Amino acid sequence: MNSISFSKEELERYSRHLIIPEFNIEGQRRLKNAKVLVVGTGGLGSPLLLYLTAAGVGTIGILDFDVVDDSNLQRQVLFSVDNVGEPKVEAAKKCLESLNPHVNLIVHNIRLTSENALDIIKEYDLVADGTDNFPTRYLVNDACVILGKPNVYASIFRFEGQVSVFNYNDGPHYRDLFPTPPPPGLVPSCAEGGVIGVLPGIIGSLQANEVIKIISGVGEPLAGRLFLFDALTFETRTLKVHKNPDTPEIKELIDYEHFCGLNLNGKSKNEDVKEITVGELKSLIDSNSDFQLIDVREEYEYDICNLDGELIPLGGILENVDKVASDKKVVVHCRSGARSATAISQLEKKFGFDNLYNLRGGILAWADVIDSSMAKY
Amino acid sequence: MAKVIIPTPLRKFTDNTASIDANGGTIKESITSVADQFPELKKHIFEEDGEIRKFVRIYVGDEDINVLDKENTKVTKDSVISIIPAIAGGIS
Numbered sequence: 001m002n003s004i005s006f007s008k009e010e011l012e013r014y015s016r017h018l019i020i021p022e023f024n025i026e027g028q029r030r031l032k033n034a035k036v037l038v039v040g041t042g043g044l045g046s047p048l049l050l051y052l053t054a055a056g057v058g059t060i061g062i063l064d065f066d067v068v069d070d071s072n073l074q075r076q077v078l079f080s081v082d083n084v085g086e087p088k089v090e091a092a093k094k095c096l097e098s099l100n101p102h103v104n105l106i107v108h109n110i111r112l113t114s115e116n117a118l119d120i121i122k123e124y125d126l127v128a129d130g131t132d133n134f135p136t137r138y139l140v141n142d143a144c145v146i147l148g149k150p151n152v153y154a155s156i157f158r159f160e161g162q163v164s165v166f167n168y169n170d171g172p173h174y175r176d177l178f179p180t181p182p183p184p185g186l187v188p189s190c191a192e193g194g195v196i197g198v199l200p201g202i203i204g205s206l207q208a209n210e211v212i213k214i215i216s217g218v219g220e221p222l223a224g225r226l227f228l229f230d231a232l233t234f235e236t237r238t239l240k241v242h243k244n245p246d247t248p249e250i251k252e253l254i255d256y257e258h259f260c261g262l263n264l265n266g267k268s269k270n271e272d273v274k275e276i277t278v279g280e281l282k283s284l285i286d287s288n289s290d291f292q293l294i295d296v297r298e299e300y301e302y303d304i305c306n307l308d309g310e311l312i313p314l315g316g317i318l319e320n321v322d323k324v325a326s327d328k329k330v331v332v333h334c335r336s337g338a339r340s341a342t343a344i345s346q347l348e349k350k351f352g353f354d355n356l357y358n359l360r361g362g363i364l365a366w367a368d369v370i371d372s373s374m375a376k377y
Numbered sequence: 378m379a380k381v382i383i384p385t386p387l388r389k390f391t392d393n394t395a396s397i398d399a400n401g402g403t404i405k406e407s408i409t410s411v412a413d414q415f416p417e418l419k420k421h422i423f424e425e426d427g428e429i430r431k432f433v434r435i436y437v438g439d440e441d442i443n444v445l446d447k448e449n450t451k452v453t454k455d456s457v458i459s460i461i462p463a464i465a466g467g468i469s
Contacts, residue, residue, distance in 0.1 A: 043466075134465045157464040160385040178463040182432040195466055226461070230385070233395055237382075237459060239439045315389075 043200030044130030135256035161203035333359035
C-alpha cells in the first residue's frame with residue numbers, strides 16, 4: 001500500500017481527510033487503491049458518484065443504460081439541462097472529470113444482466129447498488145455473494161429510505177432480509193409512486209459514507225443492520241439483520257425477471273393481453289368510433305396529463321367493474337402500459353371480459369408519438 | 378397497547394396514518410388487530426393461510442421476530458412494532 005503516492009495537488013485536495021487522525025494518509029491510500037462500481041446513475045447514484053469522486057476513490061465504475069430525461073433533474077444532481085438526451089454514464093463522466101481529474105472513471109453504458117454481471121463486477125472491490133427495480137437488486141446481490149464482494153445497498157420510496165451493507169465479511173445479504181420479491185404491481189416504483197427530491201441526496205450520501213468506511217477500514221460498517229429514515233416524521237431506526245439459515249446457497253445467476261414475476265417488457269408473466277398502439281387509438285378517436293377509454297392511473301397522475309379517459313385507478317378496478325363496458329371495445333391505459341395490462345388481466349380472469357385492449361407504451365408513448373406538447377413524468 | 382409503525386408504501390391502506398396503536402399480547406394479535414381496522418392492509422402482510430409474507434419483515438424494537446418467537450413473540454404496551462417492506466427505488 002505504501003507504493004500508492006500522491007502529487008502535491010492531491011495532498012492539498014485531500015488535506016481535510018489527511019488531518020483526521022484515524023483516517024490520515026493511510027485511509028486516503030486505501031481510497032486511491034480501491035475500485036468501486038456504482039450501479040445506477042440516478043437519484044442515489046448522483047450523490048454516491050459525486051462524493052466518491054470528490055473523496056478520491058481511485059477507480060470508479062459508472063453503470064447505467066439510460067439517457068438523461070427532464071424528469072430526472074428534480075433529484076439527480078449530477079445532471080443539468082444541457083445533458084438531457086445524453087447517455088447518463090457519459091454525462092456523469094463529464095461532470096465527475098471536472099470535479100476530480102485524479103480519479104479513473106470507467107463507463108459501462110449497458111444494462112446489468114445475468115450474462116454480464118459477474119464479468120463486470122469481478123473487476124471491482126465493492127459494489128454500491130442504486131438501482132430502481134427488484135430484478136436488478138437480486139441480480140446485484142447474488143453476483144456479489146458469488147464473487148465475495150461487499151454490496152452497499154440503499155433504496156428509497158416517496159419519503160422513506162433504507163440503507164445497509166450486505167455480504168460484508170460473510171455477513172447477511174439481501175436475500176437473508178427479503179427472501180422473495182413482492183409480486184409485480186404491489187410496490188410501485190419511484191416512477192409510479194414518486195420520491196421527494198432531497199431524499200436520494202440524504203440516503204445516497206449515507207451510502208457513500210458506508211463505501212468510504214469499508215474501503216478505508218475506519219469505523220463500523222452498517223453490516224448486519226438496516227437503517228431506516230422517514231423524511232416526513234424524521235424518525236430513524238436501525239434494525240438488526242441476521243443470516244437466515246433457510247436462505248438457499250447462491251451458486252449461479254438466474255433469470256431475475258422471471259424470479260420477480262416479470263418478463264422483459266415489464267408485464268406480469270400471466271398478462272398476455274390484447275394490445276393497441278397509440279396510432280390505432282388516435283384513429284379510433286379521429287373517426288369518432290364508439291369505444292370506451294379507461295385510465296387506471298391515480299388521480300394525481302391524471303392531473304399531470306390525461307387523454308380524457310374515465311379514471312378508475314388500478315386498486316379499485318374490480319370493485320368498479322360495473323363502469324367497464326362489455327358491449328364495445330374498451331382501451332385501457334396507464335403511464336407505461338404495465339398497470340393497464342394488470343387491470344385487463346384481472347378483469348379477464350375474474351369476469352371473462354374479451355373486449356379489453358391495452359394501450360402499448362401508455363400515455364408516455366402517446367406523448368412521444370402523437371402529442372409532443374403533453375407533459376411526460 | 379403496542380405501537381405499530383406503518384411504512385410509506387402501505388400507508389395508502391391506513392388513510393396515511395404512520396403509526397397505529399394495536400391491541401394484543403403477541404405480534405400476531407397486534408398485527409391482526411391493526412389489519413382488522415384496515416382490511417386492505419391485511420392482504421399485503423399476510424398470505425391467505427395466515428403466514429406473514431416473505432417480502433415483509435416484522436420487527437419488535439430493533440429485533441427481527443424471526444429470531445425471537447416469530448408470530449408468537451410477546452409484546453408489551455411499550456413495544457414498537459415495525460413492518461419493513463422491500464422497496465426497490467433508486468434511479469427513477
